[in-house]
Amino acid sequence: MDEKGYVFTPTTLLLIIPIVIVAMAYSGIVNDLNMVSTMAVGGDVTSTTALNVFNAMEKGTSDAGRSAAFSATRKVIDERKFFSNTDFDITHNESASKRYIHNRTLIVMNDYIIQSCKDLETQTGRQIYLNNESVTNYTTQLIYYDDITITQENPYGFYINIKGGIPIRVTQKDQTYEGVTPPVKVFVSIQGLEDPYIWINTDFINSNLFFSYPEYDEGTSEPYNFDRTVIKNENPKRIEFLWYCLNGTNNPSDIGLRPYYFPDPHGLSYFDRLENRTNDTSTATNDAKLSSFILGDPLFNYHGSSYVSHLDHEYFAYPTKAPNVNAIQIGGDNMVDPSGYTFYLSDYYMNFFQLQTSY
Numbered sequence: 105m106d107e108k109g110y111v112f113t114p115t116t117l118l119l120i121i122p123i124v125i126v127a128m129a130y131s132g133i134v135n136d137l138n139m140v141s142t143m144a145v146g147g148d149v150t151s152t153t154a155l156n157v158f159n160a161m162e163k164g165t166s167d168a169g170r171s172a173a174f175s176a177t178r179k180v181i182d183e184r185k186f187f188s189n190t191d192f193d194i195t196h197n198e199s200a201s202k203r204y205i206h207n208r209t210l211i212v213m214n215d216y217i218i219q220s221c222k223d224l225e226t227q228t229g230r231q232i233y234l235n236n237e238s239v240t241n242y243t244t245q246l247i248y249y250d251d252i253t254i255t256q257e258n259p260y261g262f263y264i265n266i267k268g269g270i271p272i273r274v275t276q277k278d279q280t281y282e283g284v285t286p287p288v289k290v291f292v293s294i295q296g297l298e299d300p301y302i303w304i305n306t307d308f309i310n311s312n313l314f315f316s317y318p319e320y321d322e323g324t325s326e327p328y329n330f331d332r333t334v335i336k337n338e339n340p341k342r343i344e345f346l347w348y349c350l351n352g353t354n355n356p357s358d359i360g361l362r363p364y365y366f367p368d369p370h371g372l373s374y375f376d377r378l379e380n381r382t383n384d385t386s387t388a389t390n391d392a393k394l395s396s397f398i399l400g401d402p403l404f405n406y407h408g409s410s411y412v413s414h415l416d417h418e419y420f421a422y423p424t425k426a427p428n429v430n431a432i433q434i435g436g437d438n439m440v441d442p443s444g445y446t447f448y449l450s451d452y453y454m455n456f457f458q459l460q461t462s463y
Contacts, residue, residue: 127387137225145147147212149228149230150228150230150274150276150279150280151274151281153224153228153230153274153281154281154283155231155270156220156224156225156389157217157220157221157232157234157274157285158285158286158288159274160216160217160220160224161213161217161247161266161285161288162288162290163216163220163435164212164213164214164215164216164220165209165213165219165252165264165288165290166291166292167212167213167216168208168209168210168211168212168213168216168264168288169205169209169211169213169262169264169292170292170293171208171212172204172205172206172208172209172212172292172354173205173262173292173294173297173374174297174407175205175208176204176205176208177208177297177298177299177300177378178298179204180304180378181298181300181302181303181304183305184308186300186304186378186379187200187201187204187378187379188200188326188379188382189227198411199375199379199387200379201378201379202254202375205254205262206249206252206254207249209252209264210247210248210249211256213247213252214244214245214246214247217234217246217247218243218244218246221246222238228271228273229276230275230276231274231275231276232272232273232274233271233272233273233274233275234246234247234270234271234272235247235248235251235270235271236271245342247266247270251266251267251270252264252265252266252267253265253267255391256373256374256375256388256389257269257391257392258291258392259365259367259368259373259374259391259392259394259439260293260294260295260316260365260394261291261292261293261294261295261374262291262292262294262374262375262392263289263291263292263302264289264290264292265273265287265288265289265290266285266287266288266289267287268284268285268286268287268288269284269285270284270285271283272285272286272352274282274301283325294314294374295314295315295316296313296314296315297314298311298312298313298314298393299312299313299314299377299396300377300378301372301376301378301380301416302396302398302416303381305380305420306398306402306403307403309402310398310399310400310402311362312362312363312396313362313366314365314374315352315362315365316365316366317349317364317365317366318364319332319345319347319349320366320367322367326458327367328345328458329345329458330345330346330349330367330457330458331343331344331346331458331459331463332344332345333402334434334463335347335434336399336434336435336463340415340440341434341435341437341439342434342439343432343434343439343459345463346457346459347362348364349366349397350397350399350441350442350447351363361399361442361443363396363397363398363399364396365394365395365396366395366396367391367393368393368394368395368455369390369391369393370383370393370395371383371393371394371395371416371417372386372393372394372395372416372417373386373392373393373394374390374392374394375388376393382417382421383417395415395416395417396404396416397414397415397416397441397447398415398419399412399441399442399443399445400414400441400444400445401445402444403419403420405423407423408431410445410446410448411429411448412426412429412448413427413429413448413449413450413453414441414447414448415449415450415453418450418453427451427452428450428451429449429450429451430448430449430451430454430461431446431447431448431461432447432449432459432460432461432462432463433461433462433463434462434463435463439455
């Protein structure tokens with residue numbers, strides 16, 4: 105009999121026992137499921153933390169590379185001195201400017217990655233180890249010099265590569281993620297930075313910013329499109345898009361009289377310009393080189409003549425390597441640049457750009 109006066113017969117009791125057993129078993133299953141769910145969520149957070157470390161490496165590398173490139177250009181301009189291999193202990197087959205950017209990138213990148221890892225540890229309760237180093241308040245380096253390389257494959261920037269295979273471990277209690285980092289390759293744009301090669305070589309007169317010539321059409325028979333339209337009935341007479349390239353308007357700063365840059369296999373790379381190299385001493389691949397034009401004639405007193413090619417590296421090489429030059433005749437008059445000076449080009453670049461001497 106129970107407390108309410110009901111009497112359970114042996115048969116009734118046998119019917120109740122399986123229900124009690126099933127209920128107890130169900131309770132155990134629910135507890136097991138909760139434990140499995142907790143482990144799954146915990147493991148997911150652990151692996152996601154590792155993924156966020158990879159993302160921090162990529163983001164930190166991009167920011168650090170841009171900061172280092174800006175610092176390199178300002179160093180040359182502010183000190184009025186190009187990078188020289190005599191100023192640095194040159195190793196790893198790197199030139200002076202590339203080594204400087206390599207070092208600066210490493211410092212800023214490590215700061216970013218370390219702070220990101222500390223934040224992730226605080227947010228997730230996990231412990232992070234990268235390159236076999238624990239992230240602590242005393243950690244100053246997780247990525248090392250030999251872990252990154254700088255390559256040039258584009259005239260408007262360079263790539264920073266972090267090697268793959270760097271050990272990473274994320275732990276919390278019974279959950280551990282262990283693996284290695286994938287290779288990271290980040291493009292660092294130089295667009296918008298000042299070109300110290302122009303600034304110093306014009307005796308601190310002409311300033312130019314790296315902005316790409318928008319009408320360059322790679323892969324076509326006439327990629328530069330400099331003489332698509334001839335304008336003879338306006339003053340000044342001009343050909344487009346050569347005038348557009350010389351004027352350099354519509355860049356993000358909307359600054360006129362700063363010519364655009366264009367890919368040029370015979371030009372100079374970004375690192376060449378930091379080191380005041382020539383196309384004879386350049387170590388860059390052809391697809392990493394670019395050129396621009398010089399407006400006016402800032403070195404007239406030095407040259408003793410205005411009859412000089414206005415292609416940047418040819419202008420600065422005169423008179424040691426003075427090429428044959430010509431003006432471009434438009435309707436019988438010499439074409440002038442936006443500053444009002446007669447525009448000259450060497451015979452070589454006149455042919456290279458597929459321009460005519462008379463229109």
